[in-house]
Every structure is written in structure tokens, then in C-alpha cells.
Amino acid sequence: MKFSEIVRTYKERGLPEREALLLIGKVLGKRKEYVIAHYDEECPDEQLDSIIHLFEKRLTGYPLQYIVGEVEFYGRLFYIEEGVLIPRWETEGLVDLSLEYIRKYKLRKVLDIGVGSGVIAVTIALECATNKELSTLGVKVLGTDVNEKAIRLAKKNAERYGISCEFRLGSYAEPFRKEWDSIELVVSNPPYVRNNAKLQKELDFEPKEALFAGEDGLDFYREFFNRYDISGKIVIMEIGEDQGEKLISLTGGKILKDLAGKDRYLVIEPRD
Known part of the structure; x- marks a missing residue:
């Protein structure tokens, strides 16, 4: 399954494309720009389950910032954690x-x-x-x-x-x-x-x-x-x-x- 297909499927369920890119990047250990550059490539099977898990978690309302572990404030990125x-x-x-x-x-x-x-x-x-x-x-x-x-x-x-x-x-x-x-x-x-x-x-x-x-x-x-x-x-x-x-x-x-x-x-x- 291509990255673009995963994003499109979840976009139809209400997950914004930008958030999907960030979550894929979280699993891959890459920035969203990398994901965009490889948008039409096949997602490795060993990472697909992890990506879908994060997508489903986000759709429950769980904060994106907690998932990616960072939040932007005053033009800088800061670590953030649940709790x-x-x-x-x-x-x-x-x-x-x-x-x-x-x-x-x-x-x-x-x-x-x-x-x-x-x-x-x-x-x-x-x-x-x-x-x-x-x-x-x-x-x-x-x-x-x-x-x-x-x-x-x-x-x-x-x-x-x-x-x-x-x-x-x-x-x-x-x-x-x-x-x-x-x-x-x-x-x-x-x-x-x-x-x-x-x-x-x-x-x-x-x-x-x-x-x-x-x-x-x-x-x-x-x-x-x-x-x-x-x-x-x-x-x-x-x-x-x-x-x-x-x-x-x-x-x-x-x-x-x-x-x-x-x-x-x-x-x-x-x-x-």
C-alpha cells in the first residue's frame, strides 16, 4: 500500500493530511518533507501497522502533540509528553x-x-x-x-x-x-x-x-x-x-x- 493511499483513506475519515504526514514521519523517523518526497512509494509492511495504529489513536481525539512528542511555541519546538x-x-x-x-x-x-x-x-x-x-x-x-x-x-x-x-x-x-x-x-x-x-x-x-x-x-x-x-x-x-x-x-x-x-x-x- 502506498503512503498516498494510506493518507487518502484516512483523510476521508477526517484525519487532516498534514497530521497524517507528521504521523508517518514519526514512524519512519523522518521529517514530513521526506514523506512528501516518497509519497507514491510503497509503505514497508513492518511499518504499516504502526502507522495505522497512530492514525486510529489520533482519530479518538488523542492529541497530535503527545503522539509526535513535540509542540511548537514561539517559533521553536519543545518536548511534550502526556500528563x-x-x-x-x-x-x-x-x-x-x-x-x-x-x-x-x-x-x-x-x-x-x-x-x-x-x-x-x-x-x-x-x-x-x-x-x-x-x-x-x-x-x-x-x-x-x-x-x-x-x-x-x-x-x-x-x-x-x-x-x-x-x-x-x-x-x-x-x-x-x-x-x-x-x-x-x-x-x-x-x-x-x-x-x-x-x-x-x-x-x-x-x-x-x-x-x-x-x-x-x-x-x-x-x-x-x-x-x-x-x-x-x-x-x-x-x-x-x-x-x-x-x-x-x-x-x-x-x-x-x-x-x-x-x-x-x-x-x-x-x-x-
């Missing part, structure tokens, strides 16, 4: 805002709460290290997560890009309590989904503790702002598109929109 939240494009805005405030206030110490795969922390560290203006600041990036697998994966992604970040296991900022006073920027993509919310099928496979946060989705924010004195610090957090007004009331911060024009980021700047 760790898959980053979305909206979260790139957290990096943009963080870099903006690092540049504006000459910040040198950043804490990412709930690092997941480490994409936010590692990207901030990379951008600061490779930008001529920011590299002189010597920015240090810290990160925490309650998920041991996430901490391990974040370290792996930092190593992948040869960047130095410090990740510790624990909730909120607790692992860095002693450093709290010196932390200047807190960034986070926390869980903010309501417990009873109906989500797209793929999210059924992602860690619930990284998604859900109580009946109104605001448990994380309430706990964080009750627990920590943020005087003199900048806080940037991702939020649900319908949570802006409540978080303004809760924190006194401001709400910024994502590229789709939806409320997405809570920003709190030092008050005079």
Missing part, C-alpha cells in the same frame, strides 16, 4: 508581555508559576539571552510546578536549548519563598477552567489539575493574591475570556486582549 499541559498560541502573549516589562523596568528576576513543559520560562530566558539589549540585564528565570513530570520536562527543554533556568517542585511560589522579595516579575498560565465546563475532546487527555480551578475557574487567582504580598512586583497571568471583570474587582489590575480580540491577560503593575 503535561499542551501550550496554546494564546500563551505566547505572556512571553511578549513579559519581555515588554522586562525591557521597560529592567527586570532581572522572573518567576513562572505552573511551568508545565517550561515553554514560557525557557522562551523568556532564551529571548533575554539572545537579545542584545536584554542580555546585559542578566535575567534569571525561576519556575515551579506541582507536577513532577512537568518539572522534569521543563528541565529537559531548557537543556535542549542550552539555557539556564531553575525549576523546583511545589505549589505557587512556595519553593522560592526565600527569594520572594527579590522576584520582580511573576508570570503564569494557571488553571482557569470552570469545573463543569464542557471542553473539546482533546482536552480530555490533558492533566485536569492544569485546567480546572473551581466552580468559577478563579480558585488559583484567589489563593495566589491572598497568599502573597505583590507590592513592587509585576504580575502577568493568562485568564479565561469571560473572567476579566471579576479579576479586575479581585486584583485591581488591568485586562489586555489576545490577537483574537478576547480578554486574555491580567496585568498588575507596581503602584506609585
